[in-house]
Amino acid sequence: MGSKDLLEDFVKEALVAGQGKDDIAVALADAGWSETEIHDAVDSWTGAEPGMPPVPHPRPYVSARDAILYGLLFISLAVLCWHINQLGFGIIDHLVEDVADRTRGSSYLRWSIAVLVPFLPLFLVLDRRIYRQTREDPGQRRSLVRRWFASITLLLAVLALLGDFSASVYAALSGELTLRFILKALLVAITGLLVLGYYRGEIND
Amino acid sequence: MIEPRRNWVIWAIAGLTLATMVGGLIVTGGPGQGRKERRDHVRLNDLAALFDQARCIGASEQRNDGDLSATAQCPDEPRLADPYTDEPYRIEPVEDRHLRLCAIFELPADGDRPRYGGPHGEWDGHCVVIQLKYD
Structure with a gap:
């Protein structure tokens, strides 16, 4: 698993656990991730709504x-x-x-x-x-x-x-x-x- | 590729391409010029073959009489006439060991430079004077 996947999975799980995006960003910054990496990872998902898992934003694809x-x-x-x-x-x-x-x-x-x-x-x-x-x-x-x-x-x-x-x-x-x-x-x-x-x-x- | 503002780039690329194609056609002269060049190239090759035959005959038989038909020592049979007009190539002995080979080319030579691909010698218009080497 690449670091990007690792980061996005973490953000997804944190959103599912009910954490806000700001809190997630602070936790990632404390862990040493750069601002760009944090921004990209947090923006990969919309916040979780009740009864709905975090929705992924569109991503680049290969065909x-x-x-x-x-x-x-x-x-x-x-x-x-x-x-x-x-x-x-x-x-x-x-x-x-x-x-x-x-x-x-x-x-x-x-x-x-x-x-x-x-x-x-x-x-x-x-x-x-x-x-x-x-x-x-x-x-x-x-x-x-x-x-x-x-x-x-x-x-x-x-x-x-x-x-x-x-x-x-x-x-x-x-x-x-x-x-x-x-x-x-x-x-x-x-x-x-x-x-x-x-x-x-x-x-x- | 998607914004209208880039439409002009597509047109510019297409326009530049078409302009160079038209310019290229004018410079190269189009298909008619190409056919003339092709026929002249065949004539040059024929003169080169005559040049080889003349040298072979000169070396093996020590003669320079303008007869370049096949012999026992030089069995090649170079074309003796223009294949497009049936006009015989002019083959004239010049002095002792020189031979003039002439063909009627459709295109002029480029300045004073020898025709590319032809036999080595002194070019003058449609003719080249070659030197034969024999004892």
Whole structure:
């Protein structure tokens, strides 16, 4: 049994025994639990009514179905971001001449277009589906899988933005901050910020 | 994914994706350009095979007369004509140990750089001059 379960069981038994939430919180604080842990544990239950045991508050849950749904959404968003940048880099290379870099191959751009053709509709359909599901059943917003994928995506987006910024500083220091580089760095930043905007607030729901 | 305020993010992601796809199509030239590149790639491979055959014949028979058909020592049978137009590839001896191989490509070369995947030599437009090594 984890410490969280231990704590919640204790709170439940104390409520059944007729103790008030304030008294339970004091007892837990005396035992050395942190304020956050006490708050979470006490808030897990409503106070016991006569003839009714303590009622648990809704909790996060895990489901295999969510893993598929949110996993696909995560992958489709990642694929979109990757290939938006691949294509964008190719377009920038084509539009902006750089005497120091004459690579002009474009065959890889076709692969990016081919990948985006199915993944953009997939992303939009999944997003719409999840939107409808969570609107009809707000309980689905407590999905742990959803929060995990949102957290991983946010982490990757922040890392991408940090890497983008570091690369820009390095390019500036190395004399490589060309117009072509700036446009590419901007594209990466825009993509990263869009992902941050998409998942903003997910973790705190 | 649920608040209306995030709707604009969805549209922005979709818009950026579509914009890059359209831009990519313009840059790559679409299916027609792809087919031209594919056909030119086949022609380059054919010139590379002719280059190998010319070197084999030069090394084994010490000749450079432009005849690259299969021999006993060099049994490969490289394609001697463009498979899409049936136009024969131009094979011309140049000086002593040099051979010019030409194909009619549909796309121009990228600046003064050799065509990627073709035989090594001095490229000039649709032709490449290769050097043969024999005693």
